[in-house]
Amino acid sequence: MVYPGLAQLATRGLLPERWAVIGTGRKPIGDDELADLVRSSLEEHGDPEHAGALDGHVSYATTFTEDDPGELVDAIRDARRDLADGGDEAGVTVVHYLAVPPSAFEPTTRGLRAHGLAEGARVVYEKPYGTSPESFERLDALVHEVLDEEQVFRIDHFLGKEATQNLHVLRFGNELFGGVWNRRHVAQVQVDVPETLDVADRADFYDETGAALDMLVTHLFQIAAEVAMEPPTALDADHLATAREAVIDCFRPLDPAEVVLGQFDGYRDIDGIADDSTTDTFVAARLWVDNDRWRGVPFLLRTGKRMAASAQRVTLVLKTPDELFGEPVGPGRISLSLAGDGAIDITTTVKQPGPDLTLATGTASLALDDVEPGEPLTPYASLLHDVLAGDRTLFTTPHGLEAAWRAFAPLLGPDRPDPEPYEPGTWGPARADELAGPDGWVLTRS
Numbered sequence: 001m002v003y004p005g006l007a008q009l010a011t012r013g014l015l016p017e018r019w020a021v022i023g024t025g026r027k028p029i030g031d032d033e034l035a036d037l038v039r040s041s042l043e044e045h046g047d048p049e050h051a052g053a054l055d056g057h058v059s060y061a062t063t064f065t066e067d068d069p070g071e072l073v074d075a076i077r078d079a080r081r082d083l084a085d086g087g088d089e090a091g092v093t094v095v096h097y098l099a100v101p102p103s104a105f106e107p108t109t110r111g112l113r114a115h116g117l118a119e120g121a122r123v124v125y126e127k128p129y130g131t132s133p134e135s136f137e138r139l140d141a142l143v144h145e146v147l148d149e150e151q152v153f154r155i156d157h158f159l160g161k162e163a164t165q166n167l168h169v170l171r172f173g174n175e176l177f178g179g180v181w182n183r184r185h186v187a188q189v190q191v192d193v194p195e196t197l198d199v200a201d202r203a204d205f206y207d208e209t210g211a212a213l214d215m216l217v218t219h220l221f222q223i224a225a226e227v228a229m230e231p232p233t234a235l236d237a238d239h240l241a242t243a244r245e246a247v248i249d250c251f252r253p254l255d256p257a258e259v260v261l262g263q264f265d266g267y268r269d270i271d272g273i274a275d276d277s278t279t280d281t282f283v284a285a286r287l288w289v290d291n292d293r294w295r296g297v298p299f300l301l302r303t304g305k306r307m308a309a310s311a312q313r314v315t316l317v318l319k320t321p322d323e324l325f326g327e328p329v330g331p332g333r334i335s336l337s338l339a340g341d342g343a344i345d346i347t348t349t350v351k352q353p354g355p356d357l358t359l360a361t362g363t364a365s366l367a368l369d370d371v372e373p374g375e376p377l378t379p380y381a382s383l384l385h386d387v388l389a390g391d392r393t394l395f396t397t398p399h400g401l402e403a404a405w406r407a408f409a410p411l412l413g414p415d416r417p418d419p420e421p422y423e424p425g426t427w428g429p430a431r432a433d434e435l436a437g438p439d440g441w442v443l444t445r446s
């Protein structure tokens with residue numbers, strides 16, 4: 001996703017005039033293999049029109065460890081010299097992008113310090129930033145020993161999605177929606193990200209991470225915070241970010257009895273996965289936001305691999321009167337699809353066309369790329385652009401993450417539920433359906 005993001009920025013003329021990418025990893029990669037890697041990344045995840053946008057800009061060097069500079073330290077030095085083109089090398093912005101498993105964040109940060117690569121650089125950390133409250137604290141202490149906070153960009157690409165940013169525009173820009181954004185009008189909130197995807201091509205990363213760390217404490221918590229935030233003191237990007245991070249303090253620590261973990265049948269047969277792995281490939285949780293606005297409204301969060309469908313939906317299920325003209329009313333929903341370029345769908349009760357006063361349900365849909373002049377950036381392109389511009393608004397902060405880890409912590413203790421098996425191609429363990437209440441998950445029903 002990083003290469004396609006860069007390719008989009010390059011094609012749109014949004015990168016600096018002179019730029020270079022040095023890929024790195026532990027094993028050597030030859031020029032042809034690198035070219036294949038980049039090409040397949042662009043084919044699989046990018047826009048065919050951007051093919052070739054990275055040609056001549058990408059090279060590869062084996063990574064450093066704390067004690068060994070590998071090829072990377074020299075490669076960065078040479079690239080800085082080339083990009084400065086006889087000018088001042090201090091004018092070259094260096095971004096270290098740590099798209100590595102969480103266990104590699106600390107050693108890589110120590111390596112940056114050991115090889116003098118931290119000074120003046122920006123460093124992007126992928127998620128999950130830590131794997132527990134303790135490891136989060138240890139990592140963040142180390143990061144602050146090595147870097148100033150202004151140098152740090154903790155990425156959560158769900159925050160870079162067009163539709164995510166529309167959550168607050170829809171709410172704060174339209175009284176119609178802003179007025180119902182509370183427990184008087186909302187029965188429940190669902191953040192639902194089922195995936196048909198497998199994990200076979202990233203078994204090492206996945207087995208040490210699992211669904212709850214990979215997606216719940218990260219993307220789903222951040223989206224829940226986007227929905228739940230209090231109105232910021234000013235409607236600008238900085239205040240919105242502060243409000244988003246602040247509401248995570250109100251997340252009640254998860255009750256393991258309100259969490260269902262799952263593991264799809266066949267997971268343990270994947271190469272690189274232990275025969276007795278208890279890693280979760282599915283998680284559903286009921287989260288409570290303990291403040292006046294949301295008291296009593298369940299936030300239902302669900303995600304998993306090898307499920308029945310792929311979607312990324314945030315839905316506010318609205319309260320409705322019990323009946324109208326003697327007929328049951330509902331459902332009423334404000335729903336956003338975060339996938340792709342995003343969409344907003346409003347579902348309401350309407351009169352069925354015809355002579356009788358009969359009720360029906362209708363949905364009005366707005367594809368966000370239909371909004372003129374529609375030139376959306378992918379989340380990674382958008383966030384990489386922010387990193388280059390030094391704009392940290394859509395990145396997470398230690399304060400918000402500390403609160404997220406506090407709310408997540410009960411799932412790491414002895415009460416962590418055992419993952420329940422589920423058939424690939426289904427909606428996960430049956431118990432997860434009960435969690436959503438009598439009307440169930442909106443996506444499962446549709």
Ligand SMILES: NC(=O)C1=CN([C@@H]2O[C@H](COP(=O)(O)OP(=O)(O)OC[C@H]3O[C@@H](n4cnc5c(N)ncnc54)[C@H](OP(=O)(O)O)[C@@H]3O)[C@@H](O)[C@H]2O)C=CC1
Nearest residue numbers: 025026027063099100101102104126127128157201202205
């Ligand atoms: N895949 C996805 O859809 C998304 C992933 N992410 C995040 O990106 C990060 C990487 O995930 P993903 O790309 O899927 O995982 P992969 O397993 O595909 O890639 C991990 C990469 O890290 C390198 N690596 C592993 N250990 C080390 C180490 N000790 N030092 C240096 N490099 C190392 C590997 O290269 P080598 O083996 O050559 O060292 C490999 O390139 C994770 O933090 C994940 O949460 C975020 C958003 C989306």
Ligand SMILES: O=C1O[C@H](COP(=O)(O)O)[C@@H](O)[C@H](O)[C@H]1O
Nearest residue numbers: 001158195197214215219312339
């Ligand atoms: O961070 C991650 O996100 C992807 C889903 O990303 P998207 O581009 O489809 O929005 C998920 O599949 C992956 O497991 C996770 O690491």
